[in-house]
Amino acid sequence: MRILLTGGAGFIGSHTAVEIVQSGHDVVIFDNFSNSDASVLERLERILGRPVTFEEGDIRDYSRMREVLQKHNIDAVVHFAGLKAVGESVEKPLEYYDNNITGTLTLLRAMRDLGIKRLIFSSSATVYGTPQYLPLDENHPLSVTNPYGRTKLQVEEILSDLCVSDPEWSVVCLRYFNPIGAHESGLIGENPRGIPNNLLPYVARVAAGILPAVQVFGNDYDTPDGTGVRDYIHVVDLAKGHVNAAEYCSCHKGWIAINLGTGVGYSVLDIIHAYEKACGKPVPYKIVARRPGDVASNWANPQRALELLGWKAQYNLQDMCEHSWNFQKNCPVE
Ligand code: NAD
Numbered sequence: 651m652r653i654l655l656t657g658g659a660g661f662i663g664s665h666t667a668v669e670i671v672q673s674g675h676d677v678v679i680f681d682n683f684s685n686s687d688a689s690v691l692e693r694l695e696r697i698l699g700r701p702v703t704f705e706e707g708d709i710r711d712y713s714r715m716r717e718v719l720q721k722h723n724i725d726a727v728v729h730f731a732g733l734k735a736v737g738e739s740v741e742k743p744l745e746y747y748d749n750n751i752t753g754t755l756t757l758l759r760a761m762r763d764l765g766i767k768r769l770i771f772s773s774s775a776t777v778y779g780t781p782q783y784l785p786l787d788e789n790h791p792l793s794v795t796n797p798y799g800r801t802k803l804q805v806e807e808i809l810s811d812l813c814v815s816d817p818e819w820s821v822v823c824l825r826y827f828n829p830i831g832a833h834e835s836g837l838i839g840e841n842p843r844g845i846p847n848n849l850l851p852y853v854a855r856v857a858a859g860i861l862p863a864v865q866v867f868g869n870d871y872d873t874p875d876g877t878g879v880r881d882y883i884h885v886v887d888l889a890k891g892h893v894n895a896a897e898y899c900s901c902h903k904g905w906i907a908i909n910l911g912t913g914v915g916y917s918v919l920d921i922i923h924a925y926e927k928a929c930g931k932p933v934p935y936k937i938v939a940r941r942p943g944d945v946a947s948n949w950a951n952p953q954r955a956l957e958l959l960g961w962k963a964q965y966n967l968q969d970m971c972e973h974s975w976n977f978q979k980n981c982p983v984e
């Protein structure tokens with residue numbers, strides 16, 4: 651298959667590019683570098699030992715989108731491109747709706763007009779809202795509390811409507827839990843701009859001495875050690891799930907949502923201690939107030955991914971922290 655990755659220069663997209671090429675498919679990366687930079691392409695080429703096809707562009711640009719899809723004779727699209735910071739989405743809802751909703755609609759129009767009807771969409775466990783039960787399966791009620799989450803849920807619904815309107819479409823919405831870690835080579839990983847919002851890149855920068863201490867957002871949750879529990883998944887396992895999803899799309903039609911998680915929850919303190927082991931030194935932290943909007947615990951039931959995609963996460967928490975540290979050491983931030 652020839653697979654276009656919108657947002658393919660980003661954290662999850664770059665790891666997915668590696669796994670797709672290594673499973674024998676062709677990849678075209680499409681990105682506007684709003685949250686990534688061109689150096690990732692050279693690093694991908696070092697991992698893969700071959701050139702990577704790249705097209706610069708914005709998913710909101712219909713004619714560019716159409717041109718690229720046509721030029722490369724694309725069979726399927728994995729749609730990562732979008733904005734992803736929950737806090738920023740509250741401050742800038744219009745930017746989020748424009749990028750994530752208008753961008754997706756423009757991509758879908760270009761695909762439809764060219765008869766390309768296979769899509770894998772980067773959704774999120776955020777669509778489950780506050781868990782009513784755990785583990786979270788795909789039938790858990792959906793609800794969202796911020797514009798970012800709303801864009802994910804709305805795109806899922808748009809895709810479902812599209813599949814009802816035209817049974818030729820094949821759409822898999824992958825609901826990611828918490829992707830962390832990095833490629834084993836240490837060449838690609840997560841390198842957010844500015845102060846990280848998410849736990850792992852923050853811990854990595856504390857371990858590297860760039861930030862002084864991790865702020866642990868609350869230790870009075872109803873969890874074994876009082877800190878928040880999440881289903882952290884190695885980004886390479888997540889990337890492999892996309893290969894299985896693309897292959898699934900080529901022989902199934904219709905819309906489906908599938909969780910990508912491990913089924914195991916770890917606390918903030920579990921993460922800090924695993925990272926200390928990985929980097930061989932203490933990671934200073936302090937307990938601070940809860941972060942508004944956080945839930946106590948959140949982990950996946952990954953059974954559907956196993957049944958439909960034959961996919962199961964392989965890496966453990968220690969691997970995730972070691973690979974993150976390996977990347978952090980190789981790729982110091984500004
Ligand atoms: P990322 O920011 O590293 O990657 C997104 C890429 O999309 C970037 O390279 C960015 O430059 C590009 N992009 C953004 N807007 C674009 C546009 N209009 N046109 C073209 N390119 C554009 O983020 P990521 O962590 O790799 O996440 C990828 C997807 O997965 C996103 O849709 C995100 O919402 C979703 N997701 C991420 C997480 C997570 O924790 N990382 C969790 C759940 C879902």
Ligand code: UFG
Nearest residue numbers: 774775776847848849850852865866867878879880918944
């Ligand atoms: N945390 C801290 N200190 C930090 C950052 C986070 O203690 O500096 C804690 C949080 O309170 C939470 C855990 O670490 O308990 C994980 O927080 P993250 O910000 O890394 O991840 P979230 O689970 O809050 O959010 C992630 C993605 C969202 C997505 C959501 C879906 O960032 O985009 O998963 O489950 F919507």
